Amino acid sequence: MKRHLLSAADLSVDEVASILDLAEEMSAVQSRPVKKLPALRGRTVVNLFFEDSTRTRSSFELAGKWLSADVINISAKGSSVSKGESLRDTVLTVAAMGVDALVIRHMASGAPLQASQWVDAHVVNAGDGTHEHPTQALLDAYAMRRHFRAADPGFSWADKTVAVVGDLTHSRVARSNVLLLRTLGARVVLVAPPTLLPSGVDSWPAEVCTDLDPVVESADVLMMLRVQRERMSGGYFPTPREYTVGYGLTRDRLARMKPGAAIAHPGPMNRGLEISADAADSAASLVLDQVASGVAVRMSVLYHLLGGSDEDAAAGPSKGTTA
């Protein structure tokens, strides 16, 4: 595996399988009386969050702690960032303390990539601007894989269609999901009003459709994206009501879904806007599975990045330093 996890495209199909398999084991560990594993004892993980987050930050924190790493959280508010320190200085200052991994969330696309060029520590992208959120895509894939396997243990991703519906322009989750699902071999259909299709969407490895209704009946998973009102300055669609009629997963569309199909949503949900309460709470909904698998998947990612020696595998083990 590469040194950093910056993009879902950094992962090969075997690496994804390995991460998801270990996540299954990690999720079994969570039902034990002692949830901690000693694998990352002595390692330090810093969560550097320049943007608000509850579930991602807390699940990275628990993931690190349950692997026995020392974890500290730094958020922009209450740190020197609010005194005007630059990203580079903040990252270098934290790295100078000798940390092994930096988990970075930033409102600017590409910030984790930049940080990875400044420091020796492993860098994990925990969401950068409207670019990517690879661990969210991994846990979505984990939840979908569990869903498909429950029906058919030998299922193939090549037979599956995943529709990603909604605010594609502002969604880093969508981009990471598209890249990861293509690596796995699934067919991906993007559905959004023309105003919410990102520029350059033609070059994405996915089909694009501006009408949700035909897709509802053929998709194996409908992944509803949150309408990110905080990132919109208006003008993307006339009214919320109109968005719901065109692109929301309404009760009517829920009824027309393919039997056995599932509903995913990266959260937090706007009930009544992109997803109806009936859909969010239906048996087909994977929403709670997605949240529940967050810690296990992130434990697996941290183990894959930090679990071995820092030398390249090709360099071979350096023995003899038993002191």
Added chain:
Amino acid sequence: MVIDAAEMSRTLTRMAHQVLEANHGARDLVVLGIPTRGVPLARRLAGLMADVEGHPVPVGQLDVTMYRDDLRTQPTRPVGRTVLPAEIDGAVVVLVDDVLYSGRTVVAALDALSDLGRPAAVRLAVLVDRGHRQVPVRADHVGKNLPTASHERVQVRLEEIDGVDDVTISRVLEGSRAEDSQAEGSR
């Protein structure tokens, strides 16, 4: 070759009887194999014990990867599964592995067990004890003691994984002892 298929079968039968004898039956026994090759060995031992006792003996597996003391000196290792067939609090856990060498794997297994519960006792059964211990660990039940030089390599092959049952000793090139101990770790 030092053990062939017929010999291995006789050895495992003897070990199954020894475990039962030492425990005065299969009461409270939980047999746990250490991946990779300890797992099929544990299943065979449990099967043999069940034949003697007339009822099933719980068998599972215990992965110790995350408890190893050499994690940081090697590229990231794949992690195996842990499957507990029964509650281990108060049970007599029999750990099963193919080769006992440095003993570090057993230390890792004991650490892993202590996070899972508190067995009444822990026993160790190994198919081959090749010596060269680096920690104070001994096996309760040994299939065969194989005195070896540390530059030699002991390979156990099992039907379930390798398609054949046997144990062989091969000579590793001089000067690659580090490689040898690594081979033991990734067995």
